[in-house]
Amino acid sequence: MAKTLYDKLWDMHVVSEREDGTALIYIDRQILHEVTSPQAFEGLRIAGRKPWRLDTNIATPDHNVPTTAKERASGIEGIADETSRIQVKTLDDNCNEFGVREFNMGSVNQGIVHVMGPEQGATLPGMTIVCGDSHTSTHGAMGSLAFGIGTSEVEHVLATQCVIQRKMKNMRIRVEGELRKGVTAKDIVLYIIGQIGTAGGTGYAVEFAGSAIQSLSMEGRLTVCNMSIEAGARVGLVAVDDTTINYFKGRSFAPKGEMWDQAASAWKELVSDEDAVFDEDILLNAQDIYPQVSWGTSPEMVTDVYGQAPDPALIEDEIKKAGVERALAYMGLQPNQKITDIKLDKVFIGSCTNGRIEDVRAAAEVAKGKKVASTVNQALVVPGSGLVKKQAEEEGLDKILIEAGFEWREPGCSMCLAMNADKLGQGEHCASTSNRNFEGRQGFGGRTHLVSPAMAAAAAIAGHFVDVSE
Amino acid sequence: MKALTTVKGIVAPLDRSNVDTDMIIPKQFLKSIKRSGFGPNLFDELRYLDEGRPGMDNSTRPLNTDFVLNQPRYVGASILMSRANFGCGSSREHAPWALEDYGFRVILASSFADIFYNNCFKNGILPIVVNEQVLDGWFKNVAGNEGYELTVDLQAQTITDAEGNEVAFEVDPFRKHCLLNGLDDIGLTLQEADKIKEYELKRAEIHPWVFGQIK
Ligand code: SF4
Numbered sequence: 008m009a010k011t012l013y014d015k016l017w018d019m020h021v022v023s024e025r026e027d028g029t030a031l032i033y034i035d036r037q038i039l040h041e042v043t044s045p046q047a048f049e050g051l052r053i054a055g056r057k058p059w060r061l062d063t064n065i066a067t068p069d070h071n072v073p074t075t076a077k078e079r080a081s082g083i084e085g086i087a088d089e090t091s092r093i094q095v096k097t098l099d100d101n102c103n104e105f106g107v108r109e110f111n112m113g114s115v116n117q118g119i120v121h122v123m124g125p126e127q128g129a130t131l132p133g134m135t136i137v138c139g140d141s142h143t144s145t146h147g148a149m150g151s152l153a154f155g156i157g158t159s160e161v162e163h164v165l166a167t168q169c170v171i172q173r174k175m176k177n178m179r180i181r182v183e184g185e186l187r188k189g190v191t192a193k194d195i196v197l198y199i200i201g202q203i204g205t206a207g208g209t210g211y212a213v214e215f216a217g218s219a220i221q222s223l224s225m226e227g228r229l230t231v232c233n234m235s236i237e238a239g240a241r242v243g244l245v246a247v248d249d250t251t252i253n254y255f256k257g258r259s260f261a262p263k264g265e266m267w268d269q270a271a272s273a274w275k276e277l278v279s280d281e282d283a284v285f286d287e288d289i290l291l292n293a294q295d296i297y298p299q300v301s302w303g304t305s306p307e308m309v310t311d312v313y314g315q316a317p318d319p320a321l322i323e324d325e326i327k328k329a330g331v332e333r334a335l336a337y338m339g340l341q342p343n344q345k346i347t348d349i350k351l352d353k354v355f356i357g358s359c360t361n362g363r364i365e366d367v368r369a370a371a372e373v374a375k376g377k378k379v380a381s382t383v384n385q386a387l388v389v390p391g392s393g394l395v396k397k398q399a400e401e402e403g404l405d406k407i408l409i410e411a412g413f414e415w416r417e418p419g420c421s422m423c424l425a426m427n428a429d430k431l432g433q434g435e436h437c438a439s440t441s442n443r444n445f446e447g448r449q450g451f452g453g454r455t456h457l458v459s460p461a462m463a464a465a466a467a468i469a470g471h472f473v474d475v476s477e
Numbered sequence: 478m479k480a481l482t483t484v485k486g487i488v489a490p491l492d493r494s495n496v497d498t499d500m501i502i503p504k505q506f507l508k509s510i511k512r513s514g515f516g517p518n519l520f521d522e523l524r525y526l527d528e529g530r531p532g533m534d535n536s537t538r539p540l541n542t543d544f545v546l547n548q549p550r551y552v553g554a555s556i557l558m559s560r561a562n563f564g565c566g567s568s569r570e571h572a573p574w575a576l577e578d579y580g581f582r583v584i585l586a587s588s589f590a591d592i593f594y595n596n597c598f599k600n601g602i603l604p605i606v607v608n609e610q611v612l613d614g615w616f617k618n619v620a621g622n623e624g625y626e627l628t629v630d631l632q633a634q635t636i637t638d639a640e641g642n643e644v645a646f647e648v649d650p651f652r653k654h655c656l657l658n659g660l661d662d663i664g665l666t667l668q669e670a671d672k673i674k675e676y677e678l679k680r681a682e683i684h685p686w687v688f689g690q691i692k
Contacts (some may be wrong), residue, residue: 022676023669027650033676035687043569045510054574054663059673062691066505071508090508090531097510108691134685141568145612157570157596158512167666167674205495206562209591241591262686266590268685291636305495326560333493357636373633422569426504445499451528474654 009176009280012244016152016277020135022169031169035134038067038120039161040105041098043139047162048101055399058105059168062450065100065129068095069119070426074280074389074416076380078428082113091427103163109168110393110461121145121359125229126394132247132274137164142359142442144235147255148228150247150277152212155236159460175242176210176286179279181217183321184293189476192227193361193368193440193459195219196234197299199310202291206450211287214279215245219269219293225254226365232444233360237306246278300346300472301444303334308444309457310346312474318342328450337446338454340436347472349456352435354379354386354467355449356413356460358423362391363439364398366460370413371404373464373475379412380470386413387429425450479601482657484582485628486555489545491618492647497566499591502575506531515571516578520546529684550623558585558615561605564593573600583629585636587612593643598652599662612676631657 022031037046044066045375051057054421058064070301071091077192078085080398086092095112102109104383110116118218124130136146136153139161146153158371160170171218180203182195200207213235219233228245233244238420245251252271262270271475297311319342322328335342356362356370370388379386388408396418399405405415422429423441431437431453441448444455458466465475482567506518508531524546526539540547544552557576563586564572573596576584584597584604597604607615618638619625628637631653635645655662681688 023672025651029649029651031666033671033673033680042507046512046570049512050509056663060688062689065691081611088508094508094510131686134687137569139568140580141566155568155570156591157573157592159570159596159599163663163666166663167536167670167673168677169666171651171662171666177523205565206588209588211517237589239562260690262690266686270684273684305497330494401585424499424504426507443497445497446521447503448499 009282009284011046011279011283011285012277013149013152013175014283016133016135017174019133020152023207029171029173031324032135032172034137034164034168035063035077036130036136037164038136039064039098039118040070040138041068041094042070042139042157044101045094045097046158046166048105050162051165056166058165059105061106064107064165064438066098066107066403067120067123067227068098068112069118070420070424071095071421072112073427074419074421079112088299088365088427089337092477096414107193109216112449115393115397116393119359119362119420121233122193122362122391122395125149126297126392128255128261131255131261132251133277137170137448140263141236142233144241144243145229145233145359147235147242147244148225148232149251150274152242154241159417168269175212176206178211178213178287178289178290179313180215180289181215182219182291182353183313184216184219184221186219187295187297187476189474190296190429191459191461192223193457194296195232195301197301197306198296199291199305199307199330200234200238201299201440203235203238203289204420205305205307206239208235208238213238213240215243216462220245224365225250227361229363231362234306237442258422270324298459298462298475300462302340302346303331304337304446305334306444306457307440308334311344311449311471312462315344316340316342316344326374347438348470350382351438351466353406353431353437354383354463355441356387356437356463357389357391357421357435358441359391360442361460361468362395366397366440367395367399367404369460371407374411374413374468375407377411377468379467383467384408386467387416387422388413389416390418390454392418422449438463438472478599478659478661479658481531481582481631483628484555485629486625486626487551487553488556488558488615488619488625489551489554490616491520491545491557491559492616494560495565498564498569499566499571501564501570501572503529505529505549507569507571512574513578514577516580519542519579535626553580555580556583556585556610556627556629557581558619560612561620563589565590570600573597573602577602585612590605590686598656601656601659603629604654605636607631607644607646611644
């Protein structure tokens, strides 16, 4: 029978099936970070268990690490916030105790888990990949089965190398046609979420396909799959093609020599069969997509840069209406307010959605020779990993950005979730390249507008949203 | 894990959809390396008017008296009722830890986000999908009757009100078994250790690059 890519990946990893429809699925890679792993290691210790095997795990701190060079200079001891320091140190201690390979805070290989994994070939096509982090869906962009898990499952994977799962349904979202000028992977995925809603993909593994997706670089595909969780889907996928295979060639943990040839030819099979049937099949036209900006407190509350905030008076459904009213109040927006009239206090470029080299390049291209508006209090560029930072500096992108008035930081999650010192003040509007605009996500009372890196850079310069393609 | 068989308790209504895990437990409380103690900061940004930080004395903080959990009539509630897409957002297991620590054992909603749903079962919480009409009725009943209670029977898979009206619900048999008996998944999976090893041997033959690269 014809299989989808998801079916193939699933079948490849089934260890055993139970009568009730659940299965034991083998996990090829687990990535660990400091926030969701301490209780899992503690669980192992209490039960006297050892990791099932070590060569499947890789760890790095990202959520809590400070991003100023000054605070980073003196290592873990230099982390000002005591609870953050303990958490980062606990990851080091646990990795040492159990023998897990870690890129610690001082390593050039350290970075946001979902940036670090693919860029070093630590996560590869055809693998099952888990992490105690919902944005693990990112790694599906290279034709792997990747999903976020909770801490109990992190412990379960450490101890057994497996998860217990029930198979999801198959959905395909095809975006066909040529993208308009200035429209990026981020705009595609925000547009998709706007169309299907934040629960539209719940229960599905979503394969992104179509010519507009195929035309994206690996970085762009990672951005799209990253936000499949914002559409409710734990799993996002893109089929393997030459772009995928070329991306992994020569990466440090990728196979070499004969083993590479063997791997690359196996990976070519990682596509949905032509006659495979999807439970849900959605077709979108790339020409309908313009640069996107979220106006509300859920990623589905999004429109394009020419759009405006909605008018609750026109909404009939009472629950929906109340939701929109609450979001407008929280965001400090008027009904029908134009997106381009939203003034910005802060700008954040980074995160596992848009903290890759291509994203820094896009921001630098817009910022080159310009200045951040005087009304913008802070504009941060936070590379997703040490290697992204290094590459950007080799290309001179840091200078362009600093010259324009941006701050150039050390790698980490930073203002994506504001667990470290980088955060929004109450009521501040932020153009952010991250993935969640929930209430308080970027700081207590902070107001997040999700956009692409180019749109964020353009907004920093104008002081309000503008269409980057103009 | 605490076993769960029947829960009879006050129902607290949280009448909104898309309740996300950042809302359930804001990130500043995720810095703890423990599994317990999150209850006092459940829904922190909704419960209090100031910005919460770990280690604060919550008894001195300004309360948002409009928020349901701050209303005296819902003190001691063990069943939380909400709307669609409950638990969306981050995978943080701190969300079910906080709900459980606060005293909730059952969550009723018209739909749940996948990871959160899964995390609940690992922490002795029963999430139940209930259709919108039934929920509408219960929201009305709760609003109109102080101390409104429901009884959830996991073995029988029923929810019953004080008048004996019964609604059936679905639950995966394996998860039900684990929850009824308070079983730890890891022990169960390790009973299949031979199968896992067999799988690894087979896999290493066809996809050798999966193993041994990370040292
Ligand atoms: S960058 Fe943001 S979304 Fe990504 S892993 Fe870090 S905190 Fe999570």
